[in-house]
Each structure stands twice: as structure tokens, then as C-alpha cells.
Amino acid sequence: MGIRMSTRQRIRAVLERLLYGPRGPIETEGLFVLGMHRSGTSCLTGLLETSGVRLCRVPRWNRFNPRGNLEDDRVWTLNERILRRLGGSWRHPPETIPADAASWSELRAALQPYSKFEPWAIKDPRMVLTLHLWLPVVRRYRCVGTFRHPVAVAESLRTRNKMSLEEGIALWTHYNRRLVDWHRRLAFPLVSFDLQGEEYLAQYERLCAALGLRYDDAAARQFYCRGFVNHRAGCTEPLTGEVAELYDYLQRHALMTGMLRRKAG
Numbered sequence: 001m002g003i004r005m006s007t008r009q010r011i012r013a014v015l016e017r018l019l020y021g022p023r024g025p026i027e028t029e030g031l032f033v034l035g036m037h038r039s040g041t042s043c044l045t046g047l048l049e050t051s052g053v054r055l056c057r058v059p060r061w062n063r064f065n066p067r068g069n070l071e072d073d074r075v076w077t078l079n080e081r082i083l084r085r086l087g088g089s090w091r092h093p094p095e096t097i098p099a100d101a102a103s104w105s106e107l108r109a110a111l112q113p114y115s116k117f118e119p120w121a122i123k124d125p126r127m128v129l130t131l132h133l134w135l136p137v138v139r140r141y142r143c144v145g146t147f148r149h150p151v152a153v154a155e156s157l158r159t160r161n162k163m164s165l166e167e168g169i170a171l172w173t174h175y176n177r178r179l180v181d182w183h184r185r186l187a188f189p190l191v192s193f194d195l196q197g198e199e200y201l202a203q204y205e206r207l208c209a210a211l212g213l214r215y216d217d218a219a220a221r222q223f224y225c226r227g228f229v230n231h232r233a234g235c236t237e238p239l240t241g242e243v244a245e246l247y248d249y250l251q252r253h254a255l256m257t258g259m260l261r262r263k264a265g
Contacts, residue, residue: 025139026111028118031211032134034182035146036175037090037125038156040193043224044146045070045123047204050219054120056113071124074110078102079126082133090126091161093174097130107137119213128178143188144207145179147250150243152194169243176246183253192254200224203256210255 031053035041049055049070056072080090082101088094111134114120127134135141154168163171183190189210191203201220208215239247 023105023108025137026108026115027139028115028120029140029142030111030114030138031119031121032127032131032141032143033121033123033146034128034131034143034179034188035125035193036128036148036153036172036179038153038160039125039148040146040191041123041125042070043193044144044191044204045121046223047220048121048144048213050216050223051208051213052119053213054114054117056120056122072110072122074113075122076124076126078106078110079124079130082130083126091163091171093126093129093171097133099132102130102133104137107134111137125175128175128182131182142211143182143186144211145183145188145190145250146193147176147179147190147247147254148193150176150239150247173243173246176250177242180246180249183249190250190254192251192256195256199256203254206255 031048033041033045033048035044045055055070057074082097083089083093085101086094086097114122131143150169150172151165153172154163154165157163157168157171158165182188189207191207193200195203201217201224204220204224205215205217207213238244
């Protein structure tokens, strides 16, 4: 039996056909990978590809990611353009992003290649900030989030972008505040990039089960090379204030939390 549409859904479908014709929402199912810069979004996206999730036009190598950052340039450049329209950038994000910060046509054009296959994934750390603009353009979607210790992220940003630790922590807070907001609204799986080796792969296997994806152990291990994962020891000093609250929330809701607690018990 087919799924019955509500009156509101039928009205929306009619309006979309009238307004956009064949340029309506993308019908294929997408997966948005959400997470702060230097927090394992590239690693997670590459693993998703080993499970049959399709990527589009993405780089396979760069200086800071030997496996490539796997970001579609049509998507990340539009996200950055949106931030700059508001006087910001990925490094200096605006406090708020209004719903009219991007037009339907430019968002739809960036996603057009994804209408040809499914499931597909898009990864861009800026998406944590702009997701509300993209979701109306996709009929069916899911999200997955990834996070990393704030000091580890700040240290990585200092190495890559010559950013002070204070600025890095502030940026971590801004992005992960948005990640937590989205998680509270959409309740998607969260994975921790602080885990390493076998624990990280076990976490990914559990994610596959949660998403209904196949887990290919050989392919996952071939992609996930510990030598390419730049884990740095987290700060031994306790976190405080909002940073501590955000990191605690993310840890408590991570996929491996229950598993590790059972193991410890």
C-alpha cells in the first residue's frame, strides 16, 4: 500500500510543480555529513563510499588529506559564497543565516548531479551552518554527525591555518553549537573522531547498521589508515563553560557511548 499524502503535502507538491516544473526538489535520497573542520568529516565520508554511498565530483588528494577532503566544489563554493554575502567566511561565520541567503535555483543547480543516483553523500563542514537552506531542495535525506575534542581541533587548525588556539576553540564552539542544535532537532547518529583504530572501525560498523548500509570490513580497513588520521592528544586540563557542555553532549550521544559503557562494566 502506498504512503498517503496529507492535504498539506499535496498542496506543496502541486505548488512545486507549478513553480519549478522539472526543477523541483531532488528525489533521490541524500546523506548530509555534518561536522566541524578537522573533525573527521573526510574520513567518515570516505568510509561511507566503501559502503556504497555515492560521491560526486570530489578531490582525492590534498596536502592536508592524503585521501582527499571529498568536498564537491559546487557545494562548498556556494556555501562559502553564502557566508561571504553576509560578511563572513568559514573562519568568521555570521551569527545567523537567514532563510533567503541563497536562491532555490542556485541550491538546486549545485545538487542537480545528485539526482542521477542514490544514496549519495555531501560533505562540507560549512553545511552545519547552512543546512536549513539545503534541506527544502531535497525530498528525502538523512544526516550523520562527527565530532572531535575541541583542543585537538584547535591544534589541527593552528597547524593548517596558523590559527591561535583561542580562535580555534571559539570556532569549534560556534560550529558544534550548531551541530548540537541540529542533533536535537533531527536525532541523527553521531560518531567520535577521538576514537582510533579498531574502536573507530567498530563505531563505523555500528553506524552502517543504524543507516542500513553494508559494512565492507576489507574496504573500510583499506581506506582507514591510521597513518592518515592525525590524532593529537586532547588537553589534559578540564574543559569549562559552554565548550565543556557541548563536548559532553556530543560524547553522551555518540554511537559508541553505550557500547563502551557495557564493555567497561
